[in-house]
Amino acid sequence: RVVVVGSFNVDHVWQCDALPRPGETRIGQYRTGPGGKGFNQATACARSGAATVFVCALGEDEGANLARSLAAADGIDLRTEPSEEPTGTAGIYVDREGRNSIVIGAGANGALTPDFVARQGEAIVGSRIVLAQLESPVDSVLEAMRLARSAGVRTVLNPAPANAESSRELLAVADILTPNESEFAALLARHSGERIDAAEVAAADEARLHRLCRVLLPRGTVVITLGAAGAFVSHREDKCRGDELPYYRVPAYEVAVVDTTGAGDAFNGALATSLALGGERVFADHVRFASHYAALSTEHEGAAEAMPRLPSSRPA
Numbered sequence: 683r684v685v686v687v688g689s690f691n692v693d694h695v696w697q698c699d700a701l702p703r704p705g706e707t708r709i710g711q712y713r714t715g716p717g718g719k720g721f722n723q724a725t726a727c728a729r730s731g732a733a734t735v736f737v738c739a740l741g742e743d744e745g746a747n748l749a750r751s752l753a754a755a756d757g758i759d760l761r762t763e764p765s766e767e768p769t770g771t772a773g774i775y776v777d778r779e780g781r782n783s784i785v786i787g788a789g790a791n792g793a794l795t796p797d798f799v800a801r802q803g804e805a806i807v808g809s810r811i812v813l814a815q816l817e818s819p820v821d822s823v824l825e826a827m828r829l830a831r832s833a834g835v836r837t838v839l840n841p842a843p844a845n846a847e848s849s850r851e852l853l854a855v856a857d858i859l860t861p862n863e864s865e866f867a868a869l870l871a872r873h874s875g876e877r878i879d880a881a882e883v884a885a886a887d888e889a890r891l892h893r894l895c896r897v898l899l900p901r902g903t904v905v906i907t908l909g910a911a912g913a914f915v916s917h918r919e920d921k922c923r924g925d926e927l928p929y930y931r932v933p934a935y936e937v938a939v940v941d942t943t944g945a946g947d948a949f950n951g952a953l954a955t956s957l958a959l960g961g962e963r964v965f966a967d968h969v970r971f972a973s974h975y976a977a978l979s980t981e982h983e984g985a986a987e988a989m990p991r992l993p994s995s996r997p998a
């Protein structure tokens with residue numbers, strides 16, 4: 683089982699020719715659907731084959747009903763803290779080039795309490811993997827990861843979005859950290875004396891990237907996702923098993939990309955599934971599974987809705 687702790691949002695998306703400037707009004711094509719990094723990743727977990735528990739906070743509104751019905755359809759065990767705040771929302775403008783501008787109304791997501799997370803302790807300590815992101819309060823994420831660690835459950839922290847609050851304390855309880863390029867650059871700048879430009883990460887010298895990963899997470903594994911350039915993995919050297927290398931790249935799968943929104947969420951969910959199902963695989967195999975699943979998710983439009991259903995997944 684995987685326990686995902688995170689956000690649920692109702693996404694409101696306007697597709698327009700150009701992003702509106704201050705004071706400007708534009709006309710766009712509107713669509714709405716589920717989102718939030720937590721929910722996207724929980725959906726990816728469930729559809730890639732893991733029994734999935736999703737811990738989040740919801741308001742008392744239509745958004746909460748949407749979360750419940752979608753979770754039920756994918757067999758996700760939803761554990762929700764009721765909130766007086768409205769269910770989380772995101773307002774998203776997308777231009778012709780696929781660039782976006784996003785405003786998030788955290789709403790109930792910002793009110794997820796450590797107490798409620800602690801009450802899910804049984805599910806957490808009985809799981810194989812706990813997966814969290816930074817769209818929920820740091821203390822609540824920390825509670826989940828601490829409970830997991832105390833029971834020997836592996837923790838995966840996706841430190842997204844890049845401008846979210848984080849702490850050294852939180853990084854210290856992550857067994858596996860999965861930033862994209864800009865999140866990696868932001869964390870390094872915030873939590874170490876080192877720096878790298880986000881645009882430099884994908885092409886950076888591997889030995890240098892490995893050294894920076896070791897500085898950022900001395901005790902754990904770092905997986906930097908690099909979009910179409912795949913992923914870079916850095917392990918703690920004394921934890922490498924057999925002929926496992928301390929650092930290496932895993933290439934992306936070539937697919938006909940339609941929309942890369944949620945690719946990182948697909949990657950994280952599938953990585954958690956693969957780690958939870960375990961088997962005799964080495965870490966690079968788990969990353970390849972995640973990379974393959976993420977590539978498939980880019981063949982469809984949307985975030986949670988674009989997560990492919992693998993034959994092994996178990997819809998309710």
Ligand code: ADP
Nearest residue numbers: 862907908909910912934945946949973976977
């Ligand atoms: P984020 O969505 O968080 O920015 P990335 O863009 O790094 O995350 O994508 C996460 C993963 O999704 C990548 O490591 C890769 O495996 C896969 N992926 C992303 N974009 C593509 C692409 N254009 N082609 C194939 N795989 C992709």
